[in-house]
Amino acid sequence: MAEVLVVVEAGVKKVTLEMLTIARGLGEVSAVVFGEADQAKLAEFGAAKIYTASGADVLDHGAAPKATAVAELVKRVSPAAVLLASTQEGKEIAGRLAVKLDNGLLTDAVDVAADGTATQVVFAGSTIVKSKVTKGLPIVTIRPNSTTPVASAATPAVEELTVAVSDSDKLTTVVERVAEQKGSRPExxxxxxxxxxxxxxxxxxxxxxxxxxxxxxxxxxxxxxxxxxxxxxxxxxxxxxxxxxxxxxxxxxxxxxxxxxxxxxxxxxxxxxxxxxxxxxxxxxxxxxxxxxxxxxxxxxxxxxxxxxx
Ligand SMILES: Cc1cc2nc3c(=O)[nH]c(=O)nc-3n(C[C@H](O)[C@H](O)[C@H](O)COP(=O)(O)OP(=O)(O)OC[C@H]3O[C@@H](n4cnc5c(N)ncnc54)[C@H](O)[C@@H]3O)c2cc1C
Structure with missing residues (x-):
């Protein structure tokens, strides 16, 4: 069964678990993690493989090196699909990835069927659109709160990725990180x-x-x-x-x-x-x-x- 890549943002958000749940219907789930993530949680929701990429080259230059890392992985493992979160970062990685691979891209989907057909809910929920990527593999971003995450335990193999980050991937750089003052309220x-x-x-x-x-x-x-x-x-x-x-x-x-x-x-x-x-x-x-x-x-x-x- 082909792998399905699920790109995980720092930490493991609810949308990550939703993507893992949707991805299980498309193939064998592999999580691609940039930086730190709760690997036990990824395993609990069905990640059979976890690719990790870390280091300043990958983490300190915005979305560009991450898109390069995913593009290299796509060329190596030929996945059935790539799912990313419909967040600011997820969409930026997805856009760059689609350009790098000369591939179609669908954003803000709420579901992806086994044949790669994505469901999007548009016009404030009044219209449901079904779309397919017509060139390349389905690269789809998933809107948070699209589905109920369902656990399905797996024992993942973990592989550290070596990413060749070029100078053109480093056109922006993080100069400072300030942790947001978090109140006691949930996100x-x-x-x-x-x-x-x-x-x-x-x-x-x-x-x-x-x-x-x-x-x-x-x-x-x-x-x-x-x-x-x-x-x-x-x-x-x-x-x-x-x-x-x-x-x-x-x-x-x-x-x-x-x-x-x-x-x-x-x-x-x-x-x-x-x-x-x-x-x-x-x-x-x-x-x-x-x-x-x-x-x-x-x-x-x-x-x-x-x-x-x-
Ligand atoms: C392209 C577009 C995108 C939009 N996106 C969004 C969006 O993302 N989110 C969003 O919310 N809106 C969005 N809107 C705006 C939307 O159309 C409404 O204008 C907005 O949601 C109204 O907000 P409201 O219900 O707070 O205000 P109002 O419609 O003014 O309603 C206020 C309500 O409060 C009640 N009320 C007043 N005083 C009291 C009181 N003391 N006790 C109890 N009830 C009281 C009134 O009876 C009234 O029903 C968008 C509009 C457009 C055109």
């Missing part, structure tokens, strides 16, 4: 619970209420585009078509109307709870549980009740 796209606020929250200060509920539930904070555009909350927390896609067990929408572009980023959440003072708000069409009311009255009561039950 938005990985969180099991997300509490989001919209324009109805009213101002940046009021977002403390959204944060308080998220913290009580152990969740992440999200926001609608109207909320981030109004400066209530930072842009990296935007959920939706032009923001992050989330698919938590519980999504709480506070003062969000439920525009199609917002839904595109959260409609696959398992349970959706909405608080909105307008009974006609479209978010209620989607919600499993809805409260028609003023969020400034409802949220403090919910918070008190949660505190009592803790």
């Amino acid at each position: 938005l796209t990985e969180a099991g619970i997300v509490v989001s606020g919209g324009r109805g929250v009213g101002n940046a200060d009021n977002f403390k209420l959204v944060e308080e509920l998220a913290d009580l539930l152990g969740g992440a904070v999200g926001a609608s585009r109207a909320a981030v555009d109004s400066g209530y909350y930072p842009h990296q927390f935007q959920v939706g078509q032009t923001g992050k896609t989330v698919s938590p067990q519980l999504y709480v929408a506070l003062g969000i109307s439920g525009a199609i572009q917002h839904r595109a980023g959260m409609q696959t959440s398992k349970t959706i709870v909405a608080v909105n003072k307008d009974a006609e708000a479209p978010i209620f069409e989607l919600a499993d549980f809805g409260v028609v009311g003023d969020l400034f009255k409802v949220v403090p009561q919910a918070a008190d009740e949660i505190r009592k039950r803790k």
